[in-house]
Amino acid sequence: MLHWLRHYRRSLLAGDISAGIVVAMMMVPQGMAYALVAGLPPVVGIYASIIPPMLYALFGSSMTQSVGPMAIISLMTAAALAPLAAAGTGLYTVLAAQLALIAGAVLLLCGLLRIGFVANFFSRPVMSGFTIGAALVIAWGQVEPLLGGGLRQIHLPSAALGLGSLLALVLARRYLAALLRRLGMSAAAADIGARLAPMLVVLGATLLTAALRLPAMGVHVTGAVPTGLPGLNLATSPDGWRKLLQPALLIGFMIFLISMSAAQTLALRRQEKLQSNFELIGLGMANLGSALTGGFPVTGSISRSAVNFAAGANTPLASIISALLLALALIGPTGWLALLPLPTLAATILVAVLGMLELSTLRTAWRYDRSDALALLATAGGVLVLGVEAGVVIGVMLSMANLIWRASRPHIAVLGRIAGTEHFRNIDRYPGATLPDVLLLRIDANLFFGNVEAVNARVEEEVRAHPLTRHLVLVMTAVSEIDTSALFGLAELNLALRQRDIGLHLAEVKGPVMDRLKDSDLIGMLNGRIFLSASLASELLARKNDYDI
């Protein structure tokens, strides 16, 4: 913590300042737009972009993470609060902060308990499916503000502004970087310039709104944004604690997952080590800070963090600079923010979430592993049909089901000796010599509760298929762990084989596994021996039976 501050060098400052400015300019429309997605007044999105990134800078572990409002977490916030209060009411705003408070406390607790490994509960295809489902839900929610009304009651001036903004943003996304490069900017600078298109489009649309007096024509705008920094918010709803707990747990989990996947991508590029437990603490503090300054749940954003990194951020100082700039914006005149047209904000959200609709994971999974692809589609479908909270639960269940399903089909190979060598290989792949009464099985999986019955069943099957077997040797090259369930399973197998006078032997048991087995009763009960290698086992057991190989 604060390692970066103690070792700060002046040479890092330029990059941090430029990234701070770029991210602050991104944050203004994004923060306001995502607050609207969450059903909150736009200024709340700015509040949530000041203290949270500062706290993350002090406690988090990623150097280039940009913490603040994020589309999916805003959607989850709206889903959590919808049954409890009407959007726009004071209670709703209080509950949003309370949600951040609970989620933050949970994240902090998890960090202190060092259970950062929970990030591994989602497989990547499931995460991709969740993101796609959430992006579609968010996009659908933007249709009405974009058009100023439902599909059948389009408000023409709003729709013109919204679709115009959308067109401008799409064109900017596709061509602006190339244009800026042709105008002589460096590739990096052009890319960053293109990232600021939303801010420019929002500014242009605001000027247009003011010039054409669009609000008088019925175009909705953000409305007065209070000047001044957010105050200390200690308001909570006593009723909320119990009702918010479950959604807060799910939101906290997704805050962590989304932030980790953003941070991991960048950490790998910067060859940094990411500490998941510090990440939990950083995110926990950020959300507590958000709650105490009237904000709502926040997380690290993949797209914003990538911009932060690309714009030259070297340390979390970039986030602090951007937060200070946003604070300055709130102290200065905020009148212009009041005229920000909602159709344009909807267009910025649409373009942002359409960027989340990436299908390359689906394509790869479809070719490489159909079950992963189906899990992706099921999670996306779950979010669309049952909602974003159910989507998280479905995602975890599918990831786990996939894991347990794979485990229930352990790979077990019958080994044979390759002629003239001491090597034993799978006889299905290499022709090898076997002994009639010694069966060598290599177990290609760690032994744990998820596969213990399947392993025993497969072993029994092989013993039945080799009815002359008097010695069964389990070759444990690939077994790095045997849990308590598997220990019982081995003991049962040993007993079952003993009833038939078949010896159960182990070979090539790894050091750490053997160390732990010594603490158990299994070794003493074992109806056979432990051999250093498959070839030694084969040789000694054959000799014992007066066979010659």
Added chain:
Amino acid sequence: MLHWLRHYRRSLLAGDISAGIVVAMMMVPQGMAYALVAGLPPVVGIYASIIPPMLYALFGSSMTQSVGPMAIISLMTAAALAPLAAAGTGLYTVLAAQLALIAGAVLLLCGLLRIGFVANFFSRPVMSGFTIGAALVIAWGQVEPLLGGGLRQIHLPSAALGLGSLLALVLARRYLAALLRRLGMSAAAADIGARLAPMLVVLGATLLTAALRLPAMGVHVTGAVPTGLPGLNLATSPDGWRKLLQPALLIGFMIFLISMSAAQTLALRRQEKLQSNFELIGLGMANLGSALTGGFPVTGSISRSAVNFAAGANTPLASIISALLLALALIGPTGWLALLPLPTLAATILVAVLGMLELSTLRTAWRYDRSDALALLATAGGVLVLGVEAGVVIGVMLSMANLIWRASRPHIAVLGRIAGTEHFRNIDRYPGATLPDVLLLRIDANLFFGNVEAVNARVEEEVRAHPLTRHLVLVMTAVSEIDTSALFGLAELNLALRQRDIGLHLAEVKGPVMDRLKDSDLIGMLNGRIFLSASLASELLARKNDYDI
């Protein structure tokens, strides 16, 4: 299915008949007692012991499983129905059957979808913890009927009868088998005789109740049991479907888990192959049958199945015989069943569930793997504090958390060449020669979403610890599977290493893993080569760099 019937031999009949009689005599007090645990009239327990075991005999996969009422499932039934209806009401009985109907339909569906692997979601320590917690809850619930009132308002005649029955049962459990052996019975026969003690105690207590006119003194008895077979029950509560769905899912899951663990133990002893999907179908049909004959959720009972097996059951015919005997008992005079004293039934339940309180799993886990022992205790605590339904969820979560936690600490070994050989071993355990710029890492785990980040982090760490590394070789001896998440992880590692001009090579990739990798883009992108063995990799990479070993 029905394989046993087509191959039935006369020599099997004697065993099946004797087991059928013994189990029927066990079923009478047990069925009635477990119906009381579920909050149902005692006769419902007999109803649930007739059609369900017959249907299981036709569709199930275990030869010696005894399906019927079971303590834990009865407790879960009571927990599920408590918020929906008052025990003893007609609605309660209807809802109990409806619960069996939904659970049965779900089990049947799971069987047809062939997802029997879900049985692997519970680790054995967690199952043990769940059983211990449930046994304690059931035992606590028996204190009041045993004493005829709460601890402060003991009803003396009831308490005398209850505690007397308890004493008789405990003594019988401890000494009866030895006594019978001393009286000249064979060990097996003596054991079975001892198992019938509950029936004898119940008979004795019933006679005593009649002789001393205990009901007039305030001792509660079962009350009139309707004569005749159960009728077809089609009554359901329209309100119940939605409210019963979640508890029915949890109960269905536990029905399957409990039955599988009973069946597995016996299948291993009989060297039978258990088909988890047929088990699901058998249990599904049994529960549907229970629902349609006015019963409640049923499952295979470990203790009853063990008796069935010990009493000589060879095929499911034993269960059919025992069901027919129970049907006969209902057709015959049932007046004597009306005088069955509840304190004595409570005593039989207490003795039965105290038998479930086995601590050997806890002891083994405590010595062998502390985290498994803690999961056991947490699950037991969860059942005690939060209830039996929460206990199931906690159990699954702890099993999965344990798995993901283990996965997040993958074992990765730096390999060195053992002098004068072609063998490469972990340099922490065997002194071996390494090359300054070729780093060989053996990954001792399947690569999947649960460990992909941890593996990348460990690899990065090792690369940092060996700053001269120009070639990183991942030795894949122990890797039997790479899922889509891990495929992306490897691609990211490849990219990160390429940025530093470090080659990423693979060695000893298993056949099935290589077959699948060929379908992916990884091989084409790989910033290195694929070697058949670690020694070839080491040799060729060293030569490339003009090193000599």
